[in-house]
Amino acid sequence: MKNRHLLYTLSLLLLCCMLGCILNGCKQTNSFIVSNTEGSETMEEYRLFLDKPENFPCSFVYNGKQYTGFGDGFQEIGRENTSSSEKAEETTLKFRHTPSGAVFTVVARVYSNYSAYEWTVYIQNDSDSETGVFSELNAADIVFKGENPRLKGIMGDLGDMYAPYEKDVVSLKKCRFESTSGRPTHGNFPYFNLEYGNGGSFVALGWPGTWEAEFTSISKTETRLICGQRDLATKLAPGESIRTPLVAFLKYEGRNTVQNMNLWRRWFIDCNMRHVEGEENIPLKPVFSTSTLAQGMDESKVLRIIRAFEAHNVPVDYFWLDAGWYVNADGVSGGWPETGTLQMDTSRFPTSLRAVSDELASYGGKLLLWFEPEVVRLDVNKFLKFVPEFDRSWMLGTAQEGTWLEGQLLDLGNKDLRSWMLGRICKVIDDGGVSLYRQDFNVDPAPVWAECDAAAGDDRKGFTENQYVSGYLTLWDELIERYPDMMIDSCASGGGRNDLETLRRSVPLHCSDFWDGNDGGYDERQAVMQSLIAWFPYFKLQTNADKNTNMYLLRSSYAPWFNVAMSVMDKNAPWELVGKAKSEWEAISSYFYADYYPLTAWSKSPSAWRGWEFFDSTEQSGYMQLFRGTDSTEESMRIILYGLENDNNYRLTDMDGNIDTVMSGKELMENGIEIILSDPGSSAVIMISAEQ
Secondary structure, three states: OHHHHHHHHHHHHHHHHHHOOEEOOOOOOOOEEEEOOOOOOOHHHHHHHHOOHHHOOOEEEEOOEEEEOOOOOEEEEEEEEEEEOOOEEEEEEEEEEOOOOOEEEEEEEEEOOOOEEEEEEEEEOOOOOOOOOEEEEEOEEEEEEOOOOEEEEEOOEOOOOOOEEEEEHHHHOEEEEEEOOOOOOEOOOOEEEEEEOOEEEEEEEEOOOOEEEEEEEEEOOEEEEEEEEOOOEEOOOOOOEEEOOEEEEEEEEOOOHHHHHHHHHHHHHHHOOOOOOOOOOOOOOOEEEEEEOOOOOOHHHHHHHHHHHHHOOOOOOEEEEOOOOEEOOOOOEOOOOOOOOOOEOOOOOOOOOHHHHHHHHOOOOEEEEEEOOOEEOOOHHHHHHHOOOOOHHHEEEEEOOOOOOOEEEEOOOOHHHHHHHHHHHHHHHHHHOOOEEEEOOOOOOHHHHHHHHHHHOOOEEOHHHHHHHHHHHHHHHHHHHHOOOOEEEEOEOEEOOOOHHHHOOOEOOEOEOOOOHHHOOHHHHHHHHHHHOOOOOOOEEEEEOOOOOOHHHHHOOOOOEEEEEOOOOOOOOOHHHHHHHHHHHHHHHHHOOOEEEEOOOOOOOOOOEEEEEEEEOOOOEEEEEEEEOOOOOOOEEEEOOOOOOOOOEEEEEEOOOOOEEEEEHHHHHHOOEEEEOOOOOEEEEEEEEEOO
16 A cells, blocks of 8 residues: 555656646635646645645535535545556545545546646445435535636537637636536536636536536635536435546646647547547547438438449548438337437338448448437337337436427436447447447436436435436447447537537537528538637538539538538539539648647628638648638738748648748748638638748
8 A cells, every 4th residue: 555655646746746736725715726826836735635635626515514625524445546558647546434434436637748637526325324415516626826817718509609708707706607408518618718827727527417617706816616516415325326527627837828729639639539440649530421311211322322422533431321210119210300219220221221331331431320319209108019128217207398309318327228228229330330329419308307306305406417427428438348449429409418528438520500501600610610629629510512502611611520411413413512622621631630720810700701720830731721701891811820930931822723922930920921812702721831
């Protein structure tokens, strides 16, 4: 134990040097304190956190008594390094809470190449008797110490979709964010950038349920954050356990927002995104795809679409088959949204999609398939008769009651239900040769969770949600264990469930349902690319191509996953334009994991210019992309570039043959370059490369 404790001490001392932060112990708020004031920390102050668990930055109430950290009432019963890699070192601490008899387990990680750390707290009743009530369980209760605190971030999907914000914490006194629906990134967004003193911290929550985060100004130089599951007050029966959300912090120095966002992007890519398909250096290659609903389709029609793209020399990396491939409770073709059976409709897909995946594999393509396994939208009695092994108790209750999306929410907290669900999902994946599993979720689960809690009594608030969230993450972990090279796509009516825990297992391809499809929404696509790509390095944008499509519309969807959907039977299908767009996208796609720089003010207005730059400082190359809005009256704009080297000369060439010039890095970063787009609704893609 001494050796383990010494190793733990040395590793966290190294983290202290990396972070350059003060850990001052408890003040009036009994909260953990972080300061970015350099040179003021001492080893003794740091050990207050390391060796004195009472300073651990979480808090809760048990039977009406407030606890902060693991001091009075706790006994440490275990401490060990549970894993270590080049990227992260994980340590597990265990404490016995004497009043309840429960075991608190803290799983903490530090990231050796970044000033980042995180933790999750688990509470388990391993006794033979029921505990009292745990409530106000804050995953983090922490004070950031520094002048002029400014809170920055973006909104979630829905509402003011991915719009940036900046808040003066001192003048506002309190900045509160919450998710009440159970889909955590609809509306608010559990990712924050708090500037204070001469630097700041990014904060992210991993919780695919209801959550709250509150930043409160204690003084002009102290900002307190409390965050966690939104409403939890529950006892634990013998053998039961609950957990807090994952909470992660990434510290930085200086208040250069763009530079700090690139630090966040690098950490997100390097330490959070899954590396699949044997890729060692990038989590997932950029992808070009096409898509269609399975409803109304059969194998011959799907193969016709795939072969048309191949015949026109624009083969897809993935074919995206969405809802409607299953049977309903009568055993016949089920359309959207008749979900529940998770059984392939072999009358339309006689090879269970194997013919489709084989066709794609013949030229290196793959199959993406949509699932919505958490909701049964079928007559319950018919469903139970059709699936006799299904236990009625696995249904929690009716979600979205009275709407066209009404259905029975299934109990992911139940191990037997998850086993049944996993078996059904894996059969479809294995039979069809599916390479990417897409899980959608088109209901707000929180009202159902609350009804289940109420039925269980006053002392079970938040328990159903906690079990459901843990079960959801377990289901995905089991899928990943079975298919380690298969990516998962997270969807919940668009970008509704993209918290950090979810995105460590998946990518958020469909970041919104709520722009206007083919006839509009391109201002929103551009605006989302400009704001969201700073936080999420990988997502999809889509153009629905037809005879009215032009390069402005296609370029509006140049994202790491570029999807073009069109009717291949349309004699006016714009194959030449789509081929040109794919070639352009392929030329820039290697830069999507490079550093990112917004070049214009953020706006959704059709009268605005929008633009951004991706630049690889190692390769000294990149590109910039610019759009003149369809209502813009300005035909030119001077653009300042970023990330270049003053003494290098750079050649700038655009995809339309209008620009071919060489300028110094110093000139481009100080004076910029004037870009002319003569017509409203026009665009430019400009490559940047250092001259040899």
